[in-house]
Amino acid sequence: MRTMHVIGIGAGDPDQVTVAAIKAMNTVDVFFVIDKGAQKQELVDVRTRILREHVPTDHRVVEFTDPPRDRAPSDYDDAVDTWHDLRARMLADLVDAEPSESVGAMLVWGDPSLYDSTLRVVERVRAVLHSPFEVSVIPGVTSPSALAAAHRIVMNRVGEPVLTTTGRRLRDEGLPDGVTAAVVMLDSDCSFRSLPGWHVWWGANLGTPGEVTLAGPVDDIGDEIVARRAALRAEAGWVMDTYLVHRP
Structure with a gap:
């Protein structure tokens, strides 16, 4: 070829x-x-x-x-x-x-x-x-880009970095010291629950007719995200989601 x-x-x-x-x-x-x-x-x-x-x-x-x-x-x-x-x-x-x-x-x-x-x-x-x-x-539109567009937000605070990581690393290691914002991908365990007090912007099946987005403090909407994610997976047999978290 x-x-x-x-x-x-x-x-x-x-x-x-x-x-x-x-x-x-x-x-x-x-x-x-x-x-x-x-x-x-x-x-x-x-x-x-x-x-x-x-x-x-x-x-x-x-x-x-x-x-x-x-x-x-x-x-x-x-x-x-x-x-x-x-x-x-x-x-x-x-x-x-x-x-x-x-x-x-x-x-x-x-x-x-x-x-x-x-x-x-x-x-x-x-x-x-x-x-x-x-x-x-x-190159193509990334899921973090689609997530930010769906929520109509800028991923980073002024002059601050954003870490991109996986759910497995967040679950097993947490976020490095000093990190105030992170995009998390490939997270089947909803590891954002390890970040009480943080704010989360979540999106599932972005760009599709079944797109779902939720945003708010982890303490307030964490359980709702877990339930919505489980329902989407049960209905279709798959789900692709990503989310942004900010330290308050």
């Missing part, structure tokens, strides 16, 4: 797809899509809707099943490394079967640079193939 585009498609709204992304998608022969099972079919459907709306040119869609992953490993880094390696092996076989002059693409939620494994997997694929392809990256 000649080229692989790794394209950020925003948080789920087809209108968030950038002009640069649309131009790149219309040069693609084959889109590689990870199938994450029946419960998350809606995620594939969103990608299909984006292609239908923005890519009138001829193209193919090749799906491959996401390999199993240990969600509670004793060694988190090793488990993720193994998972990435399994993904890369599957994708390498598919890429190797493509004609040498074809152009491929993978569509990435939000932006490929922020808590996403696609670029790491693609680099592993390039390393094992005899004729490695070129890679281009098209």
Whole structure:
């Protein structure tokens, strides 16, 4: 394969797809899509809707099943490394079967640079193939950007930094000393509850018709966020959320 585009498609709204992304998608022969099972079919459907709306040119869609992953490993880094390696092996076989002059693409939620494994997997694929392809990256609207827009807020106070971290690190380590604002992603445990007195701006399934946002002091709305998140997951089988917290 000649080229692989790794394209950020925003948080789920087809209108968030950038002009640069649309131009790149219309040069693609084959889109590689990870199938994450029946419960998350809606995620594939969103990608299909984006292609239908923005890519009138001829193209193919090749799906491959996401390999199993240990969600509670004793060694988190090793488990993720193994998972990435399994993904890369599957994708390498598919890429190797493509004609040498074809152009491929993978569509990435939000932006490929922020808590996403696609670029790491693609680099592993390039390393094992005899004729490695070129890679281009098209940035997309991140979920923190979509969150701030949904709440109509600026993420940082004047002149102050914002830490970007994960729910696992917040749960296990807390926030570093001196941090007054943080964006937290990939948090299935609602770890903001460890920050009593802080203010939280939360958003789930941002950019989709089912978007839900809540904001207020953690002490006041923490339980409501937990309940709404659980209800969304029970209804659809999945939920993608992120939140911003500020020290008072």
